[in-house]
Amino acid sequence: MDKTNIIIKPLVTEKSTHQQNTRNAYAFQVTRSATKPEIKKAVEKLYEVKVVDVRTMNRKGKPRRSRFKMSHTSDWKRAIVVLAENSRIELF
């Protein structure tokens, strides 16, 4: 399967910023089919850093209503990537 776009975007939020500062961990939205080793490789290659740990979580899309039908936004996957001590990513 094509997994060229593993990392979809970094998640810049109050929580993720806090984790960057406290435990050098960065959050990303990733392809739903991506595995932890794939994410690790992708981040290391993209940002030229050393990844120590990857944890992922599947997020359910939020329910949306259009007229009479209920639908929902797409499900997605979040990855929290912990970097080695001397690695940093400048997200902004």
Place this chain on the structure above:
Amino acid sequence: MADNEAGVAEQGTEQEQEFQYAIKIEDIGPAAKKVTVEIPQDRIAAKLDEQYKELRQQAAIPGFRIGHAPRKLIEKRFADDVKEQVAGTLVRESYQQAVGKNNLQVIGEPEFDNADIIKLPTDGPLNYSFQVEVQPDIKLPDFANLKVNKPKITITEVNVDQAMQNLREQQGTLVPVEDRPIESGDYVVADVHLKSEGNVIAHQHDAQLVARPGRIAGLQVDDLDAQLAGAKSGDTRTITVKAPDTHPNEQLRGKDIQVEVAVKDIKKLELAEITPEFLADLGFDNEQELRLALREQMDEKIASDVQQAMREQVSRYLLENTQIELPTKMSDRQADRVVSRRAIDLMMRGIPRDQVEANVERLRAGAQEEAGRELKLFFILQKIATDQGVDVSEGELNGRVAFLAAQRERRPEKLKQEMQKDGSLSNLYVQMREQKAVDKILEQAKVEEVEMTRQEGEAAAAPAASEQSAENQG
């Protein structure tokens, strides 16, 4: 915590207002200055910092609660806006300082050199320069030497008789005449055709004419009564007139124009008899009262004319004896205004637009001089007003507005609001201030009374009025 920070920021601004900018002022031409300002780097940094701090308290960025977004993120997102804003603030602030500290009395808008490239540099100080026109230096003449002739006009019974006659004419009735040809003073209804070299250039149906020297279709005919005398209803008379050199239509200037007058109707003005009813209509009990009222009216008119004449003398004296260098750009602008005013004037008189536009260049030449005079007088009078401490109080201004409102049958408050909106209120203020300044000078001047008859006085005081009445007859 947020309150604390805001407090600190405010204190910071207060201190910063005392910040001294490096300002250099050079003279360029009459009453014009070039100002160069340097805003140092640390000043820019401080201002930016303050701005970001403020922004951080308000910025709503997705993923963050308000006031919790990291500074770096905000800097990255809003850098362009903030820099532009800070540049604006700093330029405004330093401009105000440059003007205020050096007592530049700026007239009009400053002209910034390369206005569109005044941006914060990424590094180093911000330099900019601008040119302003300032209140020109004025050397006022000595008012002790000023001599003003005060026309002394006495009203005689003859004047009152004349006024009575006019009143009777105004109130008179037109009676059709059928049994005789036109006599001098008759009112004539006629079709008028203007011809030049065989071509009809203008015509006017049912034109109202008076058989006495006056104008027909804008042309002065000095012997209109003689030309028309003896014509009966249905007759056609042709009068040849030389078009004046000032005729609005250039091609006609200096040419002979045939004015064909086809008489349709002759009427005679019957003067109103002075009867008790006539007097009662005007609100008087007897003739004596009417005469008294007319005399008072004339007295008032003369008093204001005399004042006007004296003011004009003062203006002339001031213009002749004051040295002043006018800012060039400003005089040009004023000249433009004069030109456009005259152009509108001409258009109102029914001269076609393209003809007016063709004449604008010529107008401009004359306007330059007039504009210079107007401006000069304006500056001089403002200077005098300041020197002598003349000012118009709110009450006086209100009084004048109320007077105007009464004239126009409007409510004073409403009129004042309107005037405030279109700026004529400040014009009125300036005008009143100027008038008071002139009156102040008049107090110091040597006033000499000069005997004049009423006619002389009127001619001297109101040449414009007589011109107008001549036109009305046409």
